[in-house]
Amino acid sequence: MQHISSDFPRFAAIRRASGLAALCFLAACSDPFEVVSKAAFEQTDLVYTQSTPPPGAAEGSCWGKHVTPAKVETVTHQIQLQPAEVRTDGTVSAPGVYKTETSQMIVKERRELWFETPCAPMLTPEFVSTLQRALKARGHYRGAVSGYIDARTRASIRKYQAPQGLDSAILSLAAARKLGLVAYDLDRSG
Numbered sequence: 457m458q459h460i461s462s463d464f465p466r467f468a469a470i471r472r473a474s475g476l477a478a479l480c481f482l483a484a485c486s487d488p489f490e491v492v493s494k495a496a497f498e499q500t501d502l503v504y505t506q507s508t509p510p511p512g513a514a515e516g517s518c519w520g521k522h523v524t525p526a527k528v529e530t531v532t533h534q535i536q537l538q539p540a541e542v543r544t545d546g547t548v549s550a551p552g553v554y555k556t557e558t559s560q561m562i563v564k565e566r567r568e569l570w571f572e573t574p575c576a577p578m579l580t581p582e583f584v585s586t587l588q589r590a591l592k593a594r595g596h597y598r599g600a601v602s603g604y605i606d607a608r609t610r611a612s613i614r615k616y617q618a619p620q621g622l623d624s625a626i627l628s629l630a631a632a633r634k635l636g637l638v639a640y641d642l643d644r645s646g
Contacts, residue, residue, distance in 0.1 A: 587637055
């Protein structure tokens with residue numbers, strides 16, 4: 457027969473109270489009045505606007521930046537410290553002494569690519585729906601036309617832009633123009 461301590465109900469009450477206190481503490485850490493819409497939450501990955509645009513950027517333009525990390529390889533090579541001792545008859549009396557060194561070598565340099573993007577006010581649900589339809593018509597998007605930037609839309613943007621030299625899920629202004637979503641600015645296209 458199992459014996460239950462008389463302290464068990466008190467222990468359970470303390471455990472519940474400490475759990476409730478922890479929950480209240482975590483709730484106090486978040487801002488209860490901050491409401492983020494689904495569109496605002498999912499569109500943050502589409503436009504990566506820099507607070508400091510690249511040099512020479514037009515006033516009021518929005519920019520994305522795609523960084524390709526450097527490719528580094530570890531290289532191992534042997535360094536001869538002492539040559540082998542060879543007798544006159546050609547036999548080796550003492551083998552050579554070598555040291556193994558390992559170093560890292562940059563095979564491909566880090567690359568930063570700045571590109572102009574549609575500004576956030578332009579990314580309305582209507583614009584995003586049109587973007588999804590344009591990508592779908594070209595065989596890059598297979599999801600529902602929702603008007604929200606989701607993971608599938610971002611993957612489709614990357615798939616569309618990669619052959620054009622931009623492997624990024626951030627929609628470039630050039631791609632938006634090529635898709636017919638944004639008119640060309642004749643003053644700036646020179």
